[in-house]
Amino acid sequence: MIEITGPRDDATDTILTPEAIAFVDHLHQAFAARRQELLAERQRHRAEAGNGRDPRFLSTTEAIRDDRTWRVAGAGPGLEDRRVEITGPTDPKMAINALNSGARVWLADLEDATSPTWANIVGGQRTLHDAVRGRLAFTSTEGKEYRVTTPFEHTPTIVMRPRGWHLVEKHLAFTDRAGRTAPASASLTDFGLYFWHNAAELVANGRGPYFYLPKLESHHEARLWNDIFVFAQQRIGMPVGTIRATVLIETIPAAFEMEEILFELRDHCAGLNAGRWDYIFSMIKTFQGRGRRFAFGDRDRITMTVPFMRAYTELLVATCHRRGAHAIGGMSAFIPNRRDAEATERALARVADDKRREAGDGFDGTWVAHPDLIPTALAEFDAVLGDRPNQVDRLRDDVQVSADDLLDVRGADATVTDAGVRSNVSVALRYIEAWLRGTGAVAIDGLMEDAATAEISRSLLRQWIDNRVVTAEGTAVDREAVARILEEELARLSAVAPAGDRFADAAELLREVALGEEFPTFLTIPAYARYLVDTPDASSQELPLAG
Structure with missing residues (x-):
């Protein structure tokens, strides 16, 4: 039934x-x-x-x-x-x-x-x-x-x-x-x-x-x-x-x-x-x-x-x-x-x-x-x-x-930069915040972001942490460094966000799916179960098409 x-x-x-x-x-x-x-x-x-x-x-x-x-x-x-x-x-x-x-x-x-x-x-x-x-x-x-x-x-x-x-x-x-x-x-x-x-x-x-x-x-x-x-x-x-x-x-x-x-x-x-x-x-x-x-x-x-x-x-x-x-x-x-x-x-x-x-x-x-x-x-x-x-x-x-x-990743450039780390945090945070308000396709920094691209951002952060990566500029990518960047991005974005934003919830979720002990297979699973609203934000309908 x-x-x-x-x-x-x-x-x-x-x-x-x-x-x-x-x-x-x-x-x-x-x-x-x-x-x-x-x-x-x-x-x-x-x-x-x-x-x-x-x-x-x-x-x-x-x-x-x-x-x-x-x-x-x-x-x-x-x-x-x-x-x-x-x-x-x-x-x-x-x-x-x-x-x-x-x-x-x-x-x-x-x-x-x-x-x-x-x-x-x-x-x-x-x-x-x-x-x-x-x-x-x-x-x-x-x-x-x-x-x-x-x-x-x-x-x-x-x-x-x-x-x-x-x-x-x-x-x-x-x-x-x-x-x-x-x-x-x-x-x-x-x-x-x-x-x-x-x-x-x-x-x-x-x-x-x-x-x-x-x-x-x-x-x-x-x-x-x-x-x-x-x-x-x-x-x-x-x-x-x-x-x-x-x-x-x-x-x-x-x-x-x-x-x-x-x-x-x-x-x-x-x-x-x-x-x-x-x-x-x-x-x-x-x-x-x-x-x-x-x-x-x-x-x-x-x-x-x-x-x-x-x-x-x-x-x-x-x-x-x-x-x-x-x-x-x-x-x-x-x-x-x-x-x-x-x-x-x-x-x-x-x-x-x-x-x-x-x-x-x-x-x-x-x-x-x-x-x-x-x-x-x-x-x-x-x-x-x-x-x-x-x-x-x-x-x-x-x-x-x-x-x-099919498994040959050797030709991929494995260089990690400070800007790359911050970009992943910022993009994932902004996408998740929009998703929690009911928007699934978001134009960010000239790119169309959807759930798949946000997944790449948060999973790369976790991979770099687990592999103890050091950026080209000499910064150790660990939980503390990523958490610090997340707090900085949260403060920056919240300061200019309109009323009703979900950045605090998005940051909490990103901490869980990128920095937590467990690595969820999909970020949308905990996001849907605990955070998602039941009505979309009307402003989301002004975004361009995405896939």
Whole structure:
């Protein structure tokens, strides 16, 4: 049984209908126990990696990798051309901007770009409900009206990203057949509500129920999603295979199981995405405590051209194309500034370089975080693709990536600077403060920050402390030094913050997730459980799109 424990309003009345809640309950009754088993498996594997066992390609699934006959279902209607995808949260204004943007796909993000307040989650579902039906509109507090002006056939295809397996929805309580009650799975909730309300409508409109699957760590987790897809389609009488999923390869374990993940989802899979920021975070987190073999320097020194990142992205393209799947590139964090032409020019140049590399490597599309970046990204992919919708036929047989290549961090610059330490503290503090007020995507110092980039900042701080790093300027990076910087940044930011800021709470949380004895697997878990407000800050809606 699913019980609604969160407040009710017009959005919940539209989304949390008895039929929709019953469907979410059926998903939980069928799959919640397997989710728990897979989360326990993650912990075992993480402990093995922390104790010195490097990941390897699986010997038990070698036959799947060697079999050259199988291919995935591939693109569904509206997904054939994905050369530029815009990512962003699902509040009405951001959704309208995305749908008017000219991108081929909109990644409607209920995960890293959304702070999961109850209002944001249910409101996001309402936004998607209205967008699918062509009746989305929004009026700002200043009276400005926003509407979708692009004809439906030219709006981006919607691909919704639910929250990851590790997260819960605390405003829904699930009671299993044994009488045990716990918060509902966020993944099953997000998927179930979106699918129930929109699957048939999407198909009637010539598209389909499409999903980005985040933070998978094994092909067993992909198998669970596939079983959920089969169950859901059969439940509403939809042909099995209508759903299409794109899996984000954003964890180290998943990088070693790309082919197996495609195989498990082959009847529903459109492709894989190189989720670069979470991937970097996964690299740091997975080998936390392994010493200087996996040491990194300042955050901006971990680029897409260092050996382990090149190996990962090239393997992803080769794996996808061998199986008829799209390979979608990641998001450059640089964003334009309409008030600073020089900063915008620098950002566009960096984005152009990034997208030129991706298109040249064989990617079929890429992400951008802001509408103003679409022409730049589009030009780079147009130059390679021309009139073709993708380059899946480019097989990249030249790519040979070993397990050692995926773990080769030696080419990364491990220099840590005083400015890098302070930047990590400041960025993490500012992002967490906004997240606690209900904002999941934040423009900070010319970069788009989301939960993944904040995770990099706090995990690097912890790695430097554990490795007893000394900065280039001679400063020892220890708990006392980082705590002192945190207090300085807290005082500086609080002095100019508007009323109602959450900097004190953000600082307390950052101390816990970066400086505490335990290292939480995700900062959002304790943040959501103990700190998150239930209503978003209205000012957050003025931020640009992010992913």
